[in-house]
Amino acid sequence: MILLINPRATRPKNRRFPLSLMAIGAALPEGTDWEILDGNLPGMDLLADATAMIDARAATPDPVRAIALTVMPGPQLVSAVPLSKALKTRYPDIPIIWGGYFGSLYPAPVLNAPYVDWVIRGQGEHTFLELLEVIEGRRDPTSVKGLAFRQADGTHWIGPERNWVGPDELRDPPFHKIHIGTYLHPTILGRRSGVYQASIGCPFGCSFCGVISVFGRKEKVQAADRVAANLAFLVREHGMDSVHFYDNNFFLNEKHARAIGEAFLPLGISWWCEARVDTLSRFSDDTWDLLRRAGLKMVFCGAESGSDEVLAKMSKGTTTDQILAVAAKTREHRIIPEFSFVFGDPDEPERETDNTLRFIRRLKAINPEMELITYFYTPTPQRAATYGDVDPLTGTPTDLDEWIQPDWVSWMTHEDPHLPWMDRRIKARVENFELVLKSRFPSVHDGRTRAWGKLVGRILALRSWAREDYRNPVLLRSVHRLAQRTRDDRQAYGHLRQGADALDVAA
Ligand code: B12
Ligand code: SF4
Structure with missing residues (x-):
């Protein structure tokens, strides 16, 4: 039996389908027994629940042979570290595997932790299957792409990257393995909101972004009809009325957006997604209208900055004119835009902050419905250049116990990364601005x-x-x-x- 664990990442009221682990479970060969333990569910005590499951299985012909955790930077890491330690102490012979964004971006500190045996970087389905062969002694671990581990002499083996496959080559989320109803709850979109991810990766190259570090600059999308069929099941059988799409970039282009719009029309759901302002600014009015009729209620765009010079420095590939155009189009078509901004330019933090705050005022004047999301720049490991020409690994901990200290959690969540160039006054200015804006125009x-x-x-x-x-x-x-x-x-x-x-x- 394989035990898949979602360490607590959020409050129970914000729990969502544990899609990462559902994807791994779905890839396992027919006949393999597997379970998900989700720390985001109310009343969960992951160590007690995992222990009970492992102990109950110990004397059966199919004991737990691997414990795999998904670990995202931030609070989920804080939950994953003590849990992995405790499980390793109790069950030293059961391999502990970490997958997900934290180990993909920062493999070294995870491999320094004696309580983690294997790290899977990037897309996990096929790497995990091959790792199981390694664990059964049928395969050499160095032959597995996407795998990292500590070698006998203590050095780290970080295997070559795996060429990942698109969602149409993978199985559907195994909804029968979770209690769907418990994950559908009220959000601003509806009474029974769910989540879905219809694509993998992103083809753009923003030099602050963790997605391209993990998946490279490409995106593969699921056919619109298949997305709609999966959603239709949740609507029909479970009364889901709305969806947050987890895709990094939901619309590849206008043709793709239209296919989505057409496929969603019969579903009668409301939805939220992330999209780029350059893509959206090229949509015709007809496409905007189709998307609105198909249920698009809110669209999140990484606007990032009010300066074209800084957008270029971030390799964002968008312009301030496109942001302004999307603010106007969304108003016209009664779709709420959420614009997120990254504060803390390493070269000119003060000037850039003031400029962006002025730009946000312009956006608000164009579209008073616009929602503001603010982040403080946290350098993230990159494949190519990093925004601001900084070294994203300088000063980062080599030890997981240090990573879970409050200062590093603030770093990972982009809330308060304590960067030398980000003066406290500038941070306070952004926060005061946000307070005034959100008081004047409640969110x-x-x-x-x-x-x-x-x-x-x-x-x-x-x-x-x-x-x-x-x-x-x-x-x-x-x-x-x-x-x-x-x-x-x-x-x-x-x-x-x-x-x-x-x-x-x-x-
Ligand atoms: C869902 C989600 C959340 C949920 C977590 C729900 C949960 N896990 O229970 C919530 C809303 C809590 C959340 C919060 C945050 N998130 Co988040 N989140 C996502 C999101 C939108 C989708 C992830 C997902 O489920 N995708 C669907 C599955 C199928 O794909 P996947 O996760 O990539 O899984 C595949 C591989 O990664 C790998 N894999 C993953 N886990 C495992 C486990 C094993 C065992 C194996 C073998 C493989 C494996 O295999 C999977 C299948 O191929 C991503 C964006 C994205 N689209 O990836 C951001 C993302 C992962 N989040 C991110 C961040 C930064 C955060 C926050 C820190 C942001 C903040 N400021 O608060 C917080 C804090 C996290 C926390 N609380 O611990 C970043 C991480 C990269 C980075 N920059 O560091 C992302 C990429 C968003 C972004 N564009 O920056 N998040
Ligand atoms: S468009 Fe979004 S997901 Fe894509 S590289 Fe830029 S920030 Fe990352």
């Missing part, structure tokens, strides 16, 4: 602030917004704090804030 995502707080906030923010004065809005901050139904938390997914939910890792 659709803000379900925490009570109605009175939103009203008072709007009134208080009127003058600051009009005068472009974001200096220390003390009163606004107090109102905002007092009016929260639940404790405020910038990291909507997070569960690691001091005093917030306790870290739910059984260790």
Whole structure:
């Protein structure tokens, strides 16, 4: 039996289908027994649950022969480290395997950890099957592409990259292995929201992005009809009414977008996806109209900066004119755009911040519905040049215990990476700006602030917004704090804030 574990990455109320592990389980040969333990489900105690399962299987003809975890940078890493340690201590003979973005981007610290035996980098399905042959003693581990491990002399073997395959060459998510209903819950899109990923990778080359580091610059998409058929099953059998697409880049081009639109029309669902402003700015009105009728409610775009010079430095391949054009088109077609920006240009952080804040005002004037998402630049390992010409590995820990310290978690979540060029004043300026903007124009995502707080906030923010004065809005901050139904938390997914939910890792 193979045990697949999703260490806690979010609050139970934000749980989502554990797609990464569903993909690995689906690839296993017919007849292989496998289970997913999902730490994001309410009431889970992963160590206790895993132990119970392993012990129950120990005396059967099919004991647990591998424990595989998916590990993303950030809070999920914080959960994965103590859990892996505890499982290794208890079951030293069962191999522990890590897959997912953390080990793919930072293999060395994972291989330094004696409680992790194997690291799978990049796409996992085929590498995992070959690793099982290695574990059974039928294969030489150095022959497995995408595999990394610690050799007998302690050195690290990082195998060559695997050529990955597109979603149409892989099996569908095995929905029968999870309790679907427990994962469908209310979001701003609907009452029973689900998630889906219809493509792999991204063909662009933004020099701050972790996706191209892991998958290279290419994207393969699932046929629109197959996506629609999988969604139709969830709609028909489980009452799903809306979907967040996890794709890094949902529309390859206009033709692809139209195929998606046509295939989704009969589903009657609302959906959210990520797309590029250059692609969107080329869509005809007819295509926008089709997408809206097909249920597109919100589109997330990495706008990144209000300066063409900085966009070029990021190798973004987009322009500020395209961002402005998408703000206007989405308004016309009543689709909410979410624009995310990266603050902390290593060369001119102050000038770039001010410029981008002014640009956001222009966007808001064009489309008042626009939602703002802010990140602080965190250098991420790259294959080619890195935005800002910095070395993304300088100073990063070689030890997983250090990676899970709060400062490094803030680094991984892009919230507060403590970079030498990012003065605290600049960071405070961005946060104050965001507070004024989100008070003046409350976000659709803000379900925490009570109605009175939103009203008072709007009134208080009127003058600051009009005068472009974001200096220390003390009163606004107090109102905002007092009016929260639940404790405020910038990291909507997070569960690691001091005093917030306790870290739910059984260790
Ligand atoms: C779902 C998701 C989340 C969920 C996690 C849900 C969960 N795991 O329970 C939530 C919403 C919590 C989340 C949060 C964050 N995320 Co996230 N997330 C994603 C997202 C959108 C989809 C991942 C997914 O499930 N895809 C579907 C599956 C099938 O694909 P996959 O995960 O790539 O899995 C394949 C391989 O990676 C590998 N693999 C993965 N796991 C395993 C395990 C084993 C055992 C094996 C063998 C192989 C394997 O094989 C799989 C099949 O081929 C990706 C973007 C993307 N499209 O990849 C970002 C992404 C992974 N997230 C990212 C980040 C940064 C974060 C945050 C830190 C962001 C933030 N500021 O808060 C947070 C914090 C994470 C945390 N809380 O620990 C980055 C990681 C890269 C990077 N820059 O470091 C990504 C790539 C987004 C991005 N474009 O930057 N995230
Ligand atoms: S478009 Fe998005 S996913 Fe693609 S490389 Fe740029 S930031 Fe990464």
